[in-house]
Amino acid sequence: xxxxxxxxxxxxxxxxxxxxxxxxxxxxxxxxxxxxxxxxxxxxxxxxxxxxxxxxxxxxxxxxxxxxxxxxxxxxxxxxxxxxxxxxxxxxxxxxxxxxxxxxxxxxxxxxxxxxxxxxxxxxxxxxxxxxxxxxxxxxxxxxxxxxxxxxxxxxxxxxxxxxxxxxxxxxxxxxxxx
Numbered sequence: 001x002x003x004x005x006x007x008x009x010x011x012x013x014x015x016x017x018x019x020x021x022x023x024x025x026x027x028x029x030x031x032x033x034x035x036x037x038x039x040x041x042x043x044x045x046x047x048x049x050x051x052x053x054x055x056x057x058x059x060x061x062x063x064x065x066x067x068x069x070x071x072x073x074x075x076x077x078x079x080x081x082x083x084x085x086x087x088x089x090x091x092x093x094x095x096x097x098x099x100x101x102x103x104x105x106x107x108x109x110x111x112x113x114x115x116x117x118x119x120x121x122x123x124x125x126x127x128x129x130x131x132x133x134x135x136x137x138x139x140x141x142x143x144x145x146x147x148x149x150x151x152x153x154x155x156x157x158x159x160x161x162x163x164x165x166x167x168x169x170x171x172x173x174x175x176x177x178x179x
Contacts, residue, residue, distance in 0.1 A: 016071050016072075017071065017072055017097050017098050017099075017100070018069055018070065018071065018097070019069070019070065019071070019072045019074070019075075019094055019095050019096070019097035019100065020067065020068065020069050020094075020095045021067070021068055021070075021074065021075045021078075021092060021093050021094040021095060022065060022066065022067050022068070022091075022092070022093050023040060023065065023066040023068065023078055023090065023091075023092050024063075024065050024090060024091040024092075024093075024164075025050070025062075025063055025064045025065070025066075025088070025089075025090045026055070026057075026063055026089040026090055026091065026160055026163035026164065027055045027057070027058045027061035027062070027063060027087070027088070027089040027163050028052075028061060028062055028063070028064075028087065028088050028089075028090075029060060029061060029062075029087050030052075030060065030062055032085065032087065032088060033050070033052050033062055033064075035085075036050070036064075036082065036085075036088070037049060037050055039081040039082055040066060040078060040081065040082070042081060043074065043077040043078045043080075043081040044068055044070060044074065044077075044078070045070075048066065050064035050065075050066060051064060052064050055163065055166060056166040057162045057163045057165070057166035058163070061087075063163070063166075072094070072097050072100040073094075073100075074094065075092045075093065075094030075103050075105065076094075076103070076105070078092045078105075079092045079105035079107070079113065079115070082107065083107060083112075083113050084112070084113075085109075086109055087109055088107065088109065089107065089108050089109070089159075089160060089163055090106075090107050091104060091105065091106045091107070091160065092104070092105045093105075093118070093122065095120075096118070096119070096120055101117040101118070101125070102117065102118035102119065102120065102122070103115060103116070103117055103118060104116050104118050104122070104124070104153075106153055106156035106157070106160060107156075108156060108159045108160065110159065111155055111156055111159060114153040114155075114156045116152070116153055124151075124152050124153065126148075126151045126152065130151045131148075131151070133147065134147035134148050134151060
């Protein structure tokens with residue numbers, strides 16, 4: 001595990017609730033790596049230096065992980081800071097905290113970004129209106145399946161799974177008490 005250098009945190013930032021989450025950078029070209037660190041650091045309010053390792057699932061790509069603790073909503077700030085960058089595949093998770101649902105954001109260059117609320121176990125929670133909208137197509141099993149797959153983010157999972165698997169056992173950096 002590597003070390004993280006933290007910038008000073010204002011006292012009023014620490015008064016509120018704290019949640020935990022993880023930034024999984026599944027693939028980034030080498031030239032983009034310092035920009036990812038800068039964007040993540042900006043969202044977290046602390047300087048970030050990631051341990052980049054080669055990504056076996058993609059030639060000339062690198063991967064990194066960062067565990068963080070910060071105020072609820074930090075996951076959304078991280079996902080937004082990295083959104084839309086070419087050749088960048090990532091996921092951000094944020095655990096549920098008092099009065100706040102957990103979340104997962106998945107991003108691929110081809111599909112863009114997907115967001116879902118999650119339960120305490122990390123399972124995607126599909127809102128009832130989304131299920132009702134899918135059920136409008138119950139007479140067409142293929143369309144029903146497509147609507148439910150979209151609600152669950154299946155296309156993002158399918159695209160990211162080879163990159164997740166290739167990263168198993170890679171080092172993780174822990175960043176505590178930020179933002």
